[in-house]
Amino acid sequence: MGKGGMSHGGGEEEEEENKAAWLLGLKTLKIQPYNLPPIGPHDVKVRMKAVGICGSDVHHFKHMRCGNFIVKKPMVIGHECAGIIEEVGSEVKSLQAGDRVALEPGISCRQCQFCKGGRYNLCRQMKFFGSPPTNGALANLVVHPANLCFKLPDNVSLEEGAMCEPLSVGVHACHRAQVSPQTKILIMGAGPIGLVTMLAARAFGAPKIVIVDIDDQRLSFAKHVGADEVIQVSTNIQDVGEEVVKIQNAVGANVDVSFDCVGFSKTMSVALNATRAGGKVCLVGMGQSEMTLPLTPTAGREIDVIGIFRYRNTWPLCIEFLRSGKIDVKPLITHRFEFIQEQVEEAFETSARGGNAIKVMFNL
Known part of the structure; x- marks a missing residue:
């Protein structure tokens, strides 16, 4: 109607x-x-x-x-x-x-x-x-x-x-990964959830945020709404190492927390390899129902792998971020x-x- x-x-x-x-x-x-x-x-x-x-x-x-x-x-x-x-x-x-x-x-x-x-x-x-x-x-x-x-x-x-609903996913992910003004961040995927995760991370004080995607249109949009650096990658499964080097050069220092907002074996492998020892990788996207991942070297570098499902107790904070202008x-x-x-x-x-x-x- x-x-x-x-x-x-x-x-x-x-x-x-x-x-x-x-x-x-x-x-x-x-x-x-x-x-x-x-x-x-x-x-x-x-x-x-x-x-x-x-x-x-x-x-x-x-x-x-x-x-x-x-x-x-x-x-x-x-x-x-x-x-x-x-x-x-x-x-x-x-x-x-x-x-x-x-x-x-x-x-x-x-x-x-x-x-x-x-x-x-x-x-x-x-x-x-x-x-x-x-x-x-x-x-x-x-x-x-x-x-x-x-x-x-x-x-x-x-x-x-x-x-507030999609933004809540980003806010909950940042809560789970304990994002702070010291956290340098990598985000895999410049779709809606990658972008709200970026906005939330910025509101939590993250000083440097790099976004990776295969689509240059999405990446230029991500840059427009606040990403510090954007990196275009290929869909080729073989070039994980190359992409990790690109990411580490762009961040200019070690990645503290990576958010995989896509959820494929490849994106998760890149995130695990690009994150510093002792860092965190948060899986947000659910592109594949099952993945094959390099978990043994990840364990050896003491990387915490965090899952999230939707959100909890996020609406008051989302509304405050919108009211105050911290997030647009x-x-x-x-x-x-x-x-x-x-x-x-x-x-x-x-x-x-x-x-x-x-x-x-x-x-x-």
């Missing part, structure tokens, strides 16, 4: 007019009615205003799966989102109708050892927007727990609010589409093509 024709009348009328983008099959998205669950005492109803497309959404769109998450029945897609509170549950005190909020898309169980230990992103019962079998956020209205909706300051737009995500939003049938599949195709498309955003 476009911007016109939306009713703000009684609850029933709204339920009838709520529409969402349903993934029905390979590369098949249809805007269809979406009946919401009733609003619980601790929930809010949010009118979606900005929804971004993520790499995992594109995987679902193109392959009906992402990693071990397989789409087995029609599903509402999307999880990078922000909107305006339309209704609050009876127990909600922190938010009110009209508040602009960014939504954290995962609802954990709160009962398991991971949740109780504060690592709720590892919860096995996690219900995550647009990850099968949980319906997502590309809809006119959604119902979500109030404690996962974060109020946006006046100087942070709804689009920037939706960008606006240049990353390169394409905008309306929430109408003619544009939904086109938006996903645009995101899938990559190239000059960094972040594709729906304005609802």
Whole structure:
């Protein structure tokens, strides 16, 4: 549904007019009615205003799966989102109708050892927007727990609010790798996640950041948004040694922390070889489900290999980085589409093509 024709009348009328983008099959998205669950005492109803497309959404769109998450029945897609509170549950005190909020898309169980230990992103019962079998956020209205909706300051737009989700991946990676003003950084991959990891690392004080990619268009964009050095490499699997030398020359000193935001055997091998003894390599991207890596020499140089899965407790910090101007995500939003049938599949195709498309955003 476009911007016109939306009713703000009684609850029933709204339920009838709520529409969402349903993934029905390979590369098949249809805007269809979406009946919401009733609003619980601790929930809010949010009118979606900005929804971004993520790499995992594109995987679902193109392959009906992402990693071990397989789409087995029609599903509402999307999880990078922000909107305006339309209704609050009876127990909600922190938010009110009209508040602009960014939504954290995962609802954990709160009962398991991971949740109780504060690592709720590892919860096995996690219900995550647009990850099968949980319906997502590309809809006119959604119902979500109030404690996962974060109020946006006046100087942070709804689009920037939706960008808190990908930015959270970079912030969590920097937390895990303990990035500080002494940390010299290498980032493999200048796609959306490589770029938000770069912005986060800079906000954490990293003095030198080098980005590596095969695509010169992406590299010039990375330079434009703040990389100190960019290095173009080839897809040839044999030239790891050559690339490591290039990287070490560019950094001008040892690499303290490498982030692999691609996730292939080759990118990870380069990162492990380019990182100084005693440094850290954080695997962020999941390009391959299995890799073959030079782990024996890595162990001999005491390099810590760190994994990350999504994020936890990152929204307040992301919003503060945006509010204070320490991070500017606006240049990353390169394409905008309306929430109408003619544009939904086109938006996903645009995101899938990559190239000059960094972040594709729906304005609802």
